[in-house]
Amino acid sequence: MQAKNILSSVTLASLLAIAGNTQAFSLSPGAVEANLNNETLQFEVERSFGGNLSLNAGFLYTEEHDAGSATLGQVGFQGVETDNRTYRAAIGARAYFYSTPDSDTGSALAFGGLFYHVIPGAQRLSAGGYGWIAPKVTSFGSTEQFYEAGGRVAYRVIQNTDVFAGYRYTYLKRDDGFDESFESGPHLGFRINF
Template sequence: MKAVFLLAGVASLTLTASLAQASGLDVNINNEAARFAASGELKPGIELGGSLLSSDDNGDLTAASVQVLGTETARTYEVGAGPRWSHYDSDHGKGGGLGLGGYGYVSLPAVPKLSVGGYGFYTPGALTYQDFDHGSEIGVRARYRVAQNAQAYIGYRRIGAEFDNSDSETLDSGPLVGVNLLF
């Protein structure tokens, strides 16, 4: 079942890349998890992205997401907001739904190559399916531009969910390191 889910996730990332020119590839890891994400601009100000996550932080978790965000980028900030579809296959339950959220980063004037910010998405119970009742993902990052088209970062991520027949669970959490390649 996990192999089928991963295959479906790879197919959705391939579709993402075929619909939009890739503008970013992101990989982040920690001792219990790894995430691969790709995004591209459909047209100026509209970004399509997708990700795959594998974690054994609190039982086995495989998660996939696809999002469409309205974005704005200036010299000193980046922001984006919009819907995200997520699906979770975990030891605590299976399912997913449609949520809303976004991200924001600001450059620090004293260190122009350094930016800080975060992201958050919430999926309400009214827009879920299977065992998934509701959930959220939040993260913070400090990013440093190490080359013209590469950012290295450190951060923290927490994915929480409630499934039918279970209490709220933290599916994945902890510090991480990553690299974002920009095209």
């Protein structure tokens, strides 16, 4: 029942983000992103508003664990800086909500940011990474620690669409014994800026 409530909340937040306001590689009104590998699918939506402020929401589903599937939802708020041609950077916070393979649920408030830069001499190619960490003090319920880190190389195939190859590592520690990667591995994806 708690997992359904979490999924409903994340779905609602995603719809609000779509209806509301993003950071794209160039700061545009919005972006939709999806990535996957053989065991994981992730979807994310971003909207910008109020100048350099950004709201994003996302959902991740993984079958990486032998014990069953796991889900992770997030809603974030960030300050964004970009010059629309060479780089994009953001710092802010994300609220994460998860369900483990054993149907344990929890949440955490993580802080961090991202940085992507066009590779000099290759205007369509960019690279960068991100990191978000929630220490014990901002991890709630049975959650003791949570963090997500990753990187990617992207290629702009047409004016508003990037394709990318990336790697993500998401770690979760709970006081009931779960102390391992929540989801990790390489993935391929696309990002549409609108």
